[in-house]
Amino acid sequence: MLGLARQVQTDLQALQAIGLTPQVLEKLPQIFPALDTLDQHLTALDGELRPFLPLTPALAWIPVYGGDISSAEPLLDLALALNRAARHSSLAMSPLTESLAAGQSASIATLAAQLKNSQPQFAAALRALEEAQMAREKIDSARLSPRVRDLLEVKLDPLLPRLRQGLQAAQALPTLIGAGADGPKTYLVVSQNEDELRPTGGYITAVGSLVVSQGKVIS
Numbered sequence: 731m732l733g734l735a736r737q738v739q740t741d742l743q744a745l746q747a748i749g750l751t752p753q754v755l756e757k758l759p760q761i762f763p764a765l766d767t768l769d770q771h772l773t774a775l776d777g778e779l780r781p782f783l784p785l786t787p788a789l790a791w792i793p794v795y796g797g798d799i800s801s802a803e804p805l806l807d808l809a810l811a812l813n814r815a816a817r818h819s820s821l822a823m824s825p826l827t828e829s830l831a832a833g834q835s836a837s838i839a840t841l842a843a844q845l846k847n848s849q850p851q852f853a854a855a856l857r858a859l860e861e862a863q864m865a866r867e868k869i870d871s872a873r874l875s876p877r878v879r880d881l882l883e884v885k886l887d888p889l890l891p892r893l894r895q896g897l898q899a900a901q902a903l904p905t906l907i908g909a910g911a912d913g914p915k916t917y918l919v920v921s922q923n924e925d926e927l928r929p930t931g932g933y934i935t936a937v938g939s940l941v942v943s944q945g946k947v948i949s
Contacts, residue, residue, distance in 0.1 A: 734771055734774050734775040734778065735775060737771045738768065738771045738772055738775060738809075741764065741767055741768040741771055742768065744764050744767075745761070745764050745765070745768065761820055762820055762824070765813065765816055765817050765820060766817075768813055769813050769814075769817060772806075772809055772810055772813055773810075775806070776806055776810060779802065779806060783802055783803040783806070786799050786800050786801075786802040786803065787800045788800075790873065794875055795875055796873075797870075797872075797873030797874045797875060798874055798875050798878050800873065801868075801869050801870070801873065801874065804865045804866075804868040804869045805865075805869060805878075807861070807862075807865040807868075808862050808865040808866055808869070811858050811859070811861040811862035811865055812858075812859075812862045814854075814855075814858035814861075815855045815856075815858035815859040815862060815893070815897075816855075818851045818852070818854040818855035818858060819851070819852070819855040819897065821848075821851045822845075822848035822851035822852050822855065822900070823848070825844045825847065825848065826841065826844050838907060838945035838946070839944050839945035839946055840945075841903075841945065842903070842904055842907050842908075842909035842944055842945035843909065843944070843945075845900055845903055845904050845909075846904040846909050846910070848900075849901060849904070852897055852900045852901050853901065855897055856894070856897045856898070856901070859890070859893055859894055859897060862890070863890060863894075866882070866886070866887075866890070869882065871883055907942050907944075907945045908941075908942040908943040908944060908945070908946075909943075909944050909945055913943070914941050914942060914943035914948065915941070915942050915943075916939055916940070916941050916942075917939065917940045917941075917942070918937065918938075918939060918940075919937065919938045919939065919940050920934055920936075920937050921934070921935050921936040921937070921938075922934055922935065923935050
């Protein structure tokens with residue numbers, strides 16, 4: 731059990747070494763196997779720990795690490811759900827990664843088509859992220875050891891809303907650019923004169939319409 735916990739820690743360090751940078755799409759071929767390895771070790775650790783988890787709340791009295799041990803079940807659920815969200819997100823982005831690796835230009839139309847095909851993976855990632863949020867809400871940070879509390883409050887908590895927003899945007903984008911099931915999108919374009927202020931921002935001097943289909947302006 732201790733060996734598996736150390737393997738999970740090593741897996742996490744490997745993912746941190748890859749890093750989340752603006753070039754993250756280029757790094758997805760490295761991230762995929764790292765996430766798979768982490769999933770294998772987390773699943774194995776869950777299999778060994780799960781039978782003992784009902785006992786852990788009674789161990790809160792242990793000095794220093796009692797809070798971590800008593801919160802073992804939601805902490806493990808949080809780790810498993812986050813890894814599922816990361817794996818589904820990576821799989822959803824893999825077609826775009828393959829296009830970039832092949833030297834193909836990532837046009838809006840191409841991006842729209844790929845995001846549309848990846849919607850089931852994005853939906854699964856969002857469900858996993860919601861499960862992670864529910865697990866997080868069961869954890870009382872004040873009872874945790876300083877290291878684990880810092881990991882949750884400083885690193886994870888600010889990241890969860892941004893991850894959710896990113897997944898929601900990926901789900902909405904195909905519809906917004908006319909690649910969804912309801913077809914082309916028509917947008918009203920309003921030109922306002924800021925020198926003649928009105929409650930809406932300025933005097934409306936012109937209006938027009940913009941029709942977008944499959945990521946392209948068609949009218």
